[in-house]
Amino acid sequence: MVGITCYSSNDLLNWIYKGVALPVSEDENSDFVKGSVMERPKVIYNPKTEKYVMWFHLELKGKGYSAARAAVAVSNKITGPYTYIGSKRINLGQFPYNMPENIRNLNFNLQDFEKWWTPEWYKAVENGLFIKKDLNGGQMSRDMTLYVDDDGKAYHIYASEENLTLHIAELTDDFLNHTGKYVRVAPAGHNEAPTIFKRNGVYWMITSGCTGWDPNEARMFSSKSIWGPWKQHPNPCRGNKSEITFGGQGTFIQKIEGKEDAYLFMADIWRPKNPIDGRYAWLPIQFENDVPFIEWIDEWNFDFFN
Numbered sequence: 431m432v433g434i435t436c437y438s439s440n441d442l443l444n445w446i447y448k449g450v451a452l453p454v455s456e457d458e459n460s461d462f463v464k465g466s467v468m469e470r471p472k473v474i475y476n477p478k479t480e481k482y483v484m485w486f487h488l489e490l491k492g493k494g495y496s497a498a499r500a501a502v503a504v505s506n507k508i509t510g511p512y513t514y515i516g517s518k519r520i521n522l523g524q525f526p527y528n529m530p531e532n533i534r535n536l537n538f539n540l541q542d543f544e545k546w547w548t549p550e551w552y553k554a555v556e557n558g559l560f561i562k563k564d565l566n567g568g569q570m571s572r573d574m575t576l577y578v579d580d581d582g583k584a585y586h587i588y589a590s591e592e593n594l595t596l597h598i599a600e601l602t603d604d605f606l607n608h609t610g611k612y613v614r615v616a617p618a619g620h621n622e623a624p625t626i627f628k629r630n631g632v633y634w635m636i637t638s639g640c641t642g643w644d645p646n647e648a649r650m651f652s653s654k655s656i657w658g659p660w661k662q663h664p665n666p667c668r669g670n671k672s673e674i675t676f677g678g679q680g681t682f683i684q685k686i687e688g689k690e691d692a693y694l695f696m697a698d699i700w701r702p703k704n705p706i707d708g709r710y711a712w713l714p715i716q717f718e719n720d721v722p723f724i725e726w727i728d729e730w731n732f733d734f735f736n
């Protein structure tokens with residue numbers, strides 16, 4: 431519980447510890463005081479401001495997972511120290527930009543939908559039941575990733591609406607805020623752990639289901655535009671234990687610089703009873719008819735991509 435740490439590598443195999451990039455606060459009044467939950471940090475570089483921008487999922491100390499906030503910090507150096515800016519829910523007062531006017535105007539009473547997973551509840555979620563609940567406080571944000579597109583625009587992708595629906599939200603030019611423009615992916619689909627990459631003009635997103643710290647079956651979506659429509663594909667994992675993502679849960683997809691068409695699917699293997707003992711499983715993304723798939727390989731190196 432020291433904060434967010436940093437490691438560096440020239441080859442993704444050998445790693446050097448670079449220290450604590452964003453230390454937790456010792457001030458009990460701070461939202462990121464020691465004992466708060468800081469998950470899934472991501473750092474992107476902004477060439478205009480020449481700053482490194484870190485976003486992460488923040489839960490307030492002693493409040494379980496109810497805060498559902500995103501936090502942002504900034505630094506001149508990738509290794510930090512990062513200056514903490516603050517945490518918040520997202521896109522306060524904003525509807526998804528493609529939600530039609532007649533759906534925005536539908537009003538729901540949350541008490542009418544206490545029973546989840548009924549056909550009426552699905553319809554209401556699709557029509558913004560939880561968007562409207564959080565319209566004035568801002569949208570919930572838990573598992574998250576960041577994505578910088580070829581045109582330099584950055585997006586924050588996060589599990590929102592009680593982890594029921596993913597949001598893809600555009601960041602401002604300095605990457606420190608949200609512009610208010612966002613879309614939803616798979617309403618009520620219960621996706622978390624979003625990871626994304628783009629290949630030959632197609633965006634691919636690999637996510638997980640929501641089963642706490644236990645692994646589950648990965649999901650995959652594709653779209654020709656970041657704004658959708660996103661189409662769901664079968665589980666990208668193949669073979670033994672593919673129904674539990676080989677025991678892991680995705681956290682990032684890294685494009686391997688210096689190799690053609692090479693993408694690394696990076697998964698966390700959680701050890702909830704002893705979190706510091708958590709492990710990673712990194713596997714190459716393979717393609718069949720241009721559709722990504724992942725299979726377990728006991729041992730491999732980057733020659734795989736040659």
Ligand code: DGJ
Nearest residue numbers: 469573622623642643679
């Ligand atoms: C699974 C998420 O992907 C993790 O980041 C974490 O939030 C746990 N759930 C908490 O149960």
